[in-house]
Amino acid sequence: MYKSINHIMCSLVQKYNIPGPRYTSYPTVPYWDLNSFSGKKWQESVQHSFNATNSKEGISVYIHLPFCESMCTFCGCHKRITKRHDVELPYLKSILKEWKLYRDLFSEKPIIKELHLGGGTPTFFSPENLKFLIEGIFRFAERAEEAELSFEGHPNNTTYEHLQALYELGFRRVSYGVQDYNETVQKAIHRVQPFENVKKVSDWAREIGYTSVGHDIIFGLPHQTLAHVEETILKTKELKPDRLAFYSYAHVPWMKGNGQRGYKDSDLPSADVKRRQYEKGKALLLDVGYHEIGMDHFALASDSLYESMKAGKLHRNFMGYTDSKTSLMVGLGASSIGDSWYGFAQNVKSIEEYQHLIENDIIPIFRGHILTEEDQIVRRHILNLMCSFETSWNTHRLYLPELESILDRLTEMEADGLVEIKTRSLKITEKGRPFVRNICMAFDLKLQRKAPETKLFSMTI
Numbered sequence: 001m002y003k004s005i006n007h008i009m010c011s012l013v014q015k016y017n018i019p020g021p022r023y024t025s026y027p028t029v030p031y032w033d034l035n036s037f038s039g040k041k042w043q044e045s046v047q048h049s050f051n052a053t054n055s056k057e058g059i060s061v062y063i064h065l066p067f068c069e070s071m072c073t074f075c076g077c078h079k080r081i082t083k084r085h086d087v088e089l090p091y092l093k094s095i096l097k098e099w100k101l102y103r104d105l106f107s108e109k110p111i112i113k114e115l116h117l118g119g120g121t122p123t124f125f126s127p128e129n130l131k132f133l134i135e136g137i138f139r140f141a142e143r144a145e146e147a148e149l150s151f152e153g154h155p156n157n158t159t160y161e162h163l164q165a166l167y168e169l170g171f172r173r174v175s176y177g178v179q180d181y182n183e184t185v186q187k188a189i190h191r192v193q194p195f196e197n198v199k200k201v202s203d204w205a206r207e208i209g210y211t212s213v214g215h216d217i218i219f220g221l222p223h224q225t226l227a228h229v230e231e232t233i234l235k236t237k238e239l240k241p242d243r244l245a246f247y248s249y250a251h252v253p254w255m256k257g258n259g260q261r262g263y264k265d266s267d268l269p270s271a272d273v274k275r276r277q278y279e280k281g282k283a284l285l286l287d288v289g290y291h292e293i294g295m296d297h298f299a300l301a302s303d304s305l306y307e308s309m310k311a312g313k314l315h316r317n318f319m320g321y322t323d324s325k326t327s328l329m330v331g332l333g334a335s336s337i338g339d340s341w342y343g344f345a346q347n348v349k350s351i352e353e354y355q356h357l358i359e360n361d362i363i364p365i366f367r368g369h370i371l372t373e374e375d376q377i378v379r380r381h382i383l384n385l386m387c388s389f390e391t392s393w394n395t396h397r398l399y400l401p402e403l404e405s406i407l408d409r410l411t412e413m414e415a416d417g418l419v420e421i422k423t424r425s426l427k428i429t430e431k432g433r434p435f436v437r438n439i440c441m442a443f444d445l446k447l448q449r450k451a452p453e454t455k456l457f458s459m460t461i
């Protein structure tokens with residue numbers, strides 16, 4: 001009997017919508033081997049990575065600025081809600097001290113290729129204090145010729161002065177959290193933010209000279225309908241951001257410190273509606289000239305992320321997709337994660353504990369993982385799939401003895417037309433793109449060997 005495309009996709013979603021990682025790292029955090037990890041091993045891996053790559057490709061720095069004035073209930077980021085702005089300076093001083101602890105490990109001046117301020121809300125901090133932070137970082141570092149400096153701005157509190165001050169410090173890229181323009185949805189997620197605010201801060205950024213303005217929008221939010229997603233994308237089109245993150249809402253109400261219990265599961269769109277929101281949203285974005293970049297990102301052809309995808313140089317790390325790959329990423333601030341390519345380490349999450357450890361000259365990590373040879377190969381495959389929707393094992397460097405069982409796990413997805421498997425490579429089809437996380441899971445040897453015992457991951461679709 002004839003089945004419509006819609007019907008087929010709907011049953012694929014039912015079949016493959018299972019909990020799964022977002023793969024900003026491999027191994028994923030719950031699978032880090034904490035027993036064989038130590039602060040000493042982490043520092044050695046940082047030194048090793050720095051010595052091998054600083055003068056060739058530079059390093060990346062991620063700075064987590066965790067404060068927000070008000071709690072958006074959908075938010076899964078690590079943040080502290082406060083209206084007290086006297087927290088700013090002591091926190092920034094701790095970050096500069098943490099930077100000094102890392103610099104003491106380095107044999108020469110670090111060359112910063114990429115620096116990102118994330119949060120929480122970086123624009124919670126005053127322009128003067130952000131200037132104090134960035135000047136402090138660069139007092140003891142060189143700026144790579146094509147360094148990319150970027151920050152996340154909240155449309156409700158980003159001022160012209162923020163944009164001007166950060167531009168003068170070398171920032172050329174800003175991304176704004178938009179989520180959805182509909183008032184019912186905005187009220188449900190406790191984030192009322194009129195279109196005019198987003199327009200104002202996007203226009204200011206362009207006027208000042210920022211070369212890339214990004215917006216984050218989300219599908220699958222409480223009370224969000226297909227029409228709301230359409231409305232949000234049509235409004236987005238008017239502002240033509242250079243980059244767009246089109247995230248699937250991650251529902252993880254069991255995680256500490258988020259407000260997702262503020263609404264009921266029944267307030268969320270069903271898996272099928274969510275999938276249609278994604279498809280409709282994607283079609284509209286492609287229609288108005290955006291190109292799909294890896295998983296959940298879109299960019300105009302004029303944006304460097306698109307150029308980098310075309311050149312096969314896209315990379316993915318804890319900051320998301322990036323066009324400048326560095327092997328070493330130093331994460332500063334409470335809860336930040338660092339990546340030396342050979343290892344990962346995460347800072348303590350409590351701001352008080354973070355500041356206390358720094359005061360005692362201790363790099364404030366509390367957990368991490370040193371990658372085995374196998375981890376490094378799996379990591380490459382997962383990066384290839386997430387960045388270019390294909391991977392191959394035609395060199396010794398990418399060979400895994402488990403390949404046969406990995407491909408066995410993909411047989412059903414191949415029969416469903418989601419992947420095309422050749423002798424030494426595989427490609428995710430257009431139809432298979434929404435299922436990229438499921439395909440990565442077939443390669444995730446740690447997950448395959450031991451299924452999680454508790455709820456850890458959001459649903460893949």
Ligand SMILES: C[S@@+](CC[C@H](N)C(=O)[O-])C[C@H]1O[C@@H](n2cnc3c(N)ncnc32)[C@H](O)[C@@H]1O
Binds near residue numbers: 120154176
């Ligand atoms: C740190 S926030 C953005 C900066 C700023 N605090 C703001 O809200 O405008 C980074 C982005 O993560 C995304 N995000 C947060 N929680 C999410 C969730 N549960 N599911 C999907 N995306 C989420 C949102 O799109 C948000 O804009």
Ligand code: SF4
Binds near residue numbers: 067068071077120121
């Ligand atoms: S979405 Fe942004 S402003 Fe809202 S709670 Fe999360 S980090 Fe803070």
